Amino acid sequence: MIQTAEITTTPISGLYPEQIFDAPIHTEHWTWVKFETDSYDTFYGQFKGEPRQIAISNENDCCYVLTDLLLYEINRAQPRQFTTLNYDDVGGLLRNVTLTPSGQVMLSDYYTIFISKHKNLDTSKEFEQQITPIETPIMIDYIEFKEWNNHLLSIHALDFYTQQPVQLMFNAQTNEITQII
Template sequence: MIIHVQITEQPLAGKYPEQIFDAPISVEDWTWVKFEDENYNEFYGQFRGAPYSVAVSSKYATCYVLTGNYLYEIDCNNPTDYIAHDFWDLGHTLRNFTVTPNGDPIFSDDYTIFTIEGTLSQQQEINPPIDLDMIQFKHWDNQLLHISAEEFIIGKPVALILDANTMKIRFK
């Protein structure tokens, strides 16, 4: 089972097992990801699209790889079982992705933040106190996700915190 992932550079050819995670539409950029299982075995994956972020949700036994063109959902128990979601299919151009300490995936496009209940078709928007633009997930501090954004239309920078326990967003 995959327990750890990280975006990396292309490994030396033949040094590690490699798998190509292809997608239906060809793009120029590629992302390399190093996977590690519970026995510390490593392998590398190659994904279409520029690198954005990766994380493992232990709650759903799913590894997520977000590139500039696709969101890949990979079964942690069987990495050859994966789905490449085109942003058109999702209804969002995803910009950010993270997993809460409890294993809940959190996504955002430029304007909305949402979580899912098991599958991407079951999206639940997390409403901020104001309308946002240019959302960026920064870092976790225990159960608190620090977020920077701009107030929609006005362009004023704002700092927010999402509490993973309550799934509520407040000003920092």
């Protein structure tokens, strides 16, 4: 089972096993991810698109790789089983992905933060049916998920109207976002 994942540079060819996570989209840009299993085996994955983020947790059976084009959901026990979510299907551009301490998927585009209704996404269903937008105290732009501290996620963004930086905190126990003043 995959235990760790990190975005990396292209590995030396043949040094480690490699897996291409293909998708029906054309691009010249690729993301490389180094995976390590619970038996300390290392392999590299190649994903379509430029790198954004990775989300992995022992509380979720899947690992998520976000590129500028696609969101990949990879089965941690059987990495050859994966699905992709094309941004065109959701009508936007995903910028962030993380997993809450309980393993729920959290995503954002530039303006909105979403949380999944279930632990894993189901690409056979409409994206909007699987997520819930989280209300923010002010309208925001250019959202960036930072780091988790227990059940609190630090979020940096810009005030939509003034374009001034704001700091927000998501509480995974209450699913609420507050502004840090």
